[in-house]
Amino acid sequence: MEATSTRLLLPMMEAGQAQKERTHNEALAMLDLAVQAAVRGIGTQTPPTDPATGDAWIVGDAPQGAWTGHAGMLAGWTDGGWRFVATRPGWRVWDAGQQMVATRTAAGWENGVVRAARLMIDGTQVVGAQRPAIADPAAGDTVDAPARTAIMAILEALRPWNDRAMSPSDGLAVVAVAQQCRVFVSLSGNHRSDSEFALSVVTPWKGDYDA
Structure with missing residues (x-):
């Protein structure tokens, strides 16, 4: 059995696992961050010094501090500290700072771009x-x-x-x-x-x- 889910990399519970609630709660925390995502900024390199619980950002391509190694990911501040969710092409988030929708493409994040045939x-x-x-x-x-x-x-x-x-x-x-x-x-x-x-x-x- 895989240790994580395929798309969101949520932790999976194992048969006979002790303290299943810890794995379950971790998956819920990551879902809370990823579903209907809203961020304070996109391409941010340095973690804020005093984030509020529930605040989230799209990490830049050269992150520093606690965000090192998480370039391009969705970073959210929770009761348990920073949590990160890997993003995929096709994801959309609401950029509260710019008041527009951002879309993840193969080339990176596009902010405020609308693509349609008609x-x-x-x-x-x-x-x-x-x-x-x-x-x-x-x-x-x-x-x-x-x-x-x-x-x-x-x-x-x-x-x-x-x-x-x-x-x-x-x-x-x-x-x-x-x-x-x-x-x-x-x-x-x-x-x-x-x-x-x-x-x-x-x-x-x-x-x-x-x-």
Whole structure:
């Protein structure tokens, strides 16, 4: 029989073992540390001097003091001192200091990174994979310099974040229809210029976009 469990390395009780409660309680303490884990920090190298019972950290790659030899592990302060749980790719913890979720990958811990194939809201895809770059406005029968200047400003704002959702602001609206997007730019008087261009799918805005 194995001395520890496969995934969490929890101590296993043996047949005929004396003081089974000690092994059982040790396993419970480690479960209490690992399940629904929340940490005070990630990549910390030195143990805090006055931790509270239940406080936990993700140990850095060059730990010191009582954490020496436990790089990358989940360290928690308990009534019995420091306990450590080895982490695996796929684990997620709540980073209370940064107020975001951290995920353990094969390369280490990623804090605040969201990975997905697409974003669905109420069964509708609103954000998908990155699509080809948006071309600058050019040619056309009518050249409207102010409109093109405004469109270029919109493109420059959209490109760094790709599928970022937009909302009406300062006379500007972006409305996603399938995989096309129509931009309306408010100019002087009642004049309105519009231009269509391919755009990654963004969250549709269903408000009034009259100029």
